Amino acid sequence: MESGETLAGLGELLLSGKIEVVDLAGVLGPDTPLLKLPPELAVDTPKIEIHKISAYDDNGPWWAWNWLKVGEHSGTHFDAPIHWITGKDYADGATDTIPPKNFVAPVNVIDCSTESEADHDFLLTADRVKAWEAEHGAIAPGEWVVMRTDWYKRSGSEDEFLNANETGPHTPGPTAEAIEYIISTGAIGWGSETIGTDAGQAAGMEPPFPAHNLMHKANRYGLASLAHLDRLPPKGAIMIAAPLKIKHGTGSPCRVLALVPKG
Numbered sequence: 001m002e003s004g005e006t007l008a009g010l011g012e013l014l015l016s017g018k019i020e021v022v023d024l025a026g027v028l029g030p031d032t033p034l035l036k037l038p039p040e041l042a043v044d045t046p047k048i049e050i051h052k053i054s055a056y057d058d059n060g061p062w063w064a065w066n067w068l069k070v071g072e073h074s075g076t077h078f079d080a081p082i083h084w085i086t087g088k089d090y091a092d093g094a095t096d097t098i099p100p101k102n103f104v105a106p107v108n109v110i111d112c113s114t115e116s117e118a119d120h121d122f123l124l125t126a127d128r129v130k131a132w133e134a135e136h137g138a139i140a141p142g143e144w145v146v147m148r149t150d151w152y153k154r155s156g157s158e159d160e161f162l163n164a165n166e167t168g169p170h171t172p173g174p175t176a177e178a179i180e181y182i183i184s185t186g187a188i189g190w191g192s193e194t195i196g197t198d199a200g201q202a203a204g205m206e207p208p209f210p211a212h213n214l215m216h217k218a219n220r221y222g223l224a225s226l227a228h229l230d231r232l233p234p235k236g237a238i239m240i241a242a243p244l245k246i247k248h249g250t251g252s253p254c255r256v257l258a259l260v261p262k263g
């Protein structure tokens with residue numbers, strides 16, 4: 001393929017709508033659901049605040065602008081390798097040091113929506129990932145793998161989204177073996193529609209929080225609280241997920257986009 005011609009063709013397909021830009025982000029604001037950790041273990045990320053500086057008024061007569069209070073791991077967001085202790089020493093593992101070529105990559109979408117509706121603690125296994133590959137094609141090095149659960153449909157209510165009871169949060173996610181297998185394919189990252197990349201009950205897994213522990217140990221990335229994965233094909237979309245270039249940042253809210261062939 002001649003790259004200049006291919007890119008010009010992409011431009012035409014985008015302008016004509018034959019390639020659609022799908023928004024995979026949720027709204028970032030005071031009502032965005034946030035992770036709640038056991039108080040004996042950890043301090044939580046603070047509630048998001050949007051503060052007005054001016055809105056065409058005495059504080060700025062011709063302009064409107066705000067300032068934000070927002071944790072790195074809020075809403076639809078990117079997990080960098082240094083987020084976890086297992087990835088802390090990667091020089092190219094922070095939001096400001098990850099090679100930008102890794103922010104644009106093909107995405108594999110594993111549909112677990114039926115299972116996740118029937119079982120809120122549904123776990124994606126390595127065998128299930130291999131069965132998906134047998135049906136749709138192999139996961140290639142440098143690609144993303146994301147788990148479609150339709151969980152984003154609950155994001156209007158923090159209680160429904162976190163789905164916690166006296167036994168903790170109940171949300172779908174991957175097993176440690178599934179993550180190990182995904183790493184072995186050379187995939188660049190793992191994404192989910194839930195509050196984090198791990199299942200609700202992942203604190204009790206071995207290792208605890210395997211998506212975080214193992215992916216970041218392998219210098220791979222995470223995406224959490226993705227939306228609208230039901231609008232993507234199993235294969236064939238390109239995902240753009242670029243975190244803010246926060247100095248030594250561990251993650252960042254992210255406007256994740258997908259380029260999807262139409263028709």
Ligand code: 23J
Pocket residue numbers: 035037073079083195196197198209212224
């Ligand atoms: C900190 C501690 C545990 C978890 C998380 C953060 C996340 O899910 C996150 O947003 O990276 S599970």
Ligand code: MN
Pocket residue numbers: 073077078079083196224251
């Ligand atoms: Mn995170």
